[in-house]
Amino acid sequence: MSKALVIGIDNYLGNPLHGCVNDAVEIAKLMRRNADGSINMEVDLQVNVVADTPPSTSSRAYLLSLITDLFRGNRYVSLLYFSGHGYVNNMGGFLVTPGAREFDEGIKMDEVIQLANASEAMNRVIILDCCFAGALAEGDAATGINICIKQGVTILAASRKNETAMEAGGHGVFTNLLIQALAGGAADIGGYITPGSIYAYIDQALGETGQRPVFKTNILRFISLRKVAPQVPGEVLQKLIEYFPVFNQEHQLNPSYEYTNTESWVQIKTAPYADEENVKKFKALQKLQSVGLVTPVDSPHMYFAAMEHKSCRLTPLGYHYWRLVKEGKI
Template sequence: MRKALVIGIDYYAAGGSLSGCVNDAHRVGTMLESHSDGSPNFDVRLVTASSDRDQITFRTLKDLIVELFKSEDDIALLYFAGHGYVDATGGYICGSDSCQGDEGLALGDIMSLAGQSKAKNRIVILDSCHSGAAGADPLKPAVSEVTIGTTILTASRADEAATEISGGGVFTELLVDALAGAAANLVGEVTPGSVYAHIDQSLGSWGQRPVFKTNVSGFVSLRKVRPPIDPDILRALPKLFPDYGFQLQLDPSFEPELPSQGLNPLADPENTEIFSQLQKLNRVNLLIPDSQPHMYHAAVNSDTVRLTALGEHYRRLALKKRI
């Protein structure tokens, strides 16, 4: 079982209302509730505040998060988009009724609730200003305490704002892209670590910087998307390349067509099928020709092909039956 609480607050009674947090929450909730093939993923509870009629007060905010982390599920995930605040005592996320930043819900309380949760994995994702203070000790700002099984991903460092642009958060825009598949590995899994890597690479050195803190023995999959290559081809890697550094010899019988002659009279159906798989491996940077510029030239010129370092990694995974 996988449970997600997704909160977006645009409306703030004391002013300073936002414009993109509700939209961001809807987009994140939609991504999390199903995998790309439509199969169910997280059981999402979406709570948003667009006006005074549906405001999310401090009390409601805390009660929702308390309920989430009572979970005994595989994953309990919190996503929050709204105002954040930090002072000498620590960081906060703000409900609609917060008149001052320190009237919000303390990040320390959230991390305490997550740390005490019986859920196997707790994931906290915050798109709010100063959210990088999550997990930090106010007396030792350079020190973070993250309990086993907990992962924190935030839009900015403790001393930074989180930017909105074009009706949404910069961080959440990249988060949604990552969940949609931009951060997927070759078996189609999106993990918290790959999401962070995608966001980190996308934000420049002069803007807000995302923060990633984790204390886990293994990453979990947040979402599954269609893999860029058939997993059966990955599983066949040890058969095609039985040893580390193995060079597979090609010859013209692997190429089904020749530019000047059409169908290749030397083509062997079994070899052309293998060559089709090799070309797909080449397209995702798992395989390269040893001395020729393209796979076609490797075949017609009887060159060898070999796995890249990434290809060797997936060959080892296939050997261990982890694909």
């Protein structure tokens, strides 16, 4: 079983935030279940951890105990998400907790890395939406600390170690994009959402200027953090090797593939007329074409390729998925 610890803190004394609890609630909702309603992972949602008055270290100790427990288990995925204040000084980076004060700013980022590195969980994922979040991945020249992550650890940070992280519209700018990515924006053709695809989605959306996300990983292969409806049904994807027995072979089309080409249809008709099996096959080919796996040959559209007795073929991306199907990997 996988587990996520999702933390969102707005109630900082003297310097409150306004979108972190919203961020955490939405991330928890997405991580708890896949798009089809099936359970994805266990989620522990922690928002606005109460700070004592006068300030004490209780909230820090409590959150650190939760993070320690998260990484203690032998799970498939242990995921930490934090949205709140971040802070850096000559001692390094900190996840700021309620009740923070000078010389007791919160949880040190290198403590989090040490816990993740020592964890027995197969995959450890840390996602931070806070100012200076990149200090977790980039290290700090002032302290001479060079961050090393062990195999199975992935870090996704909202900003570089010297950058602030912005809020807008009730959410952090980074987490708003993270929510979109987890909702399906970063899904591959099979509906799987990986840390790498999330970073690519956010990186492209943020553009070249302003807040820059940081991504660091030491893994053998990407894992899926959530699944949404596939762009192409699995049974259609499996048809690739049936329609294209050889990867560079074209699939011959003719008018019998087009369902409107029937004798009862009031328009110009072209023999051979619509055939039920070919129509079914053509709909699958059109679905594959819609996601860039198949393209018509010498024709702008699949319809014209069929009506003009032309063909279709695999694209380079189509060949990639054809090979995966052929080798039984999907």
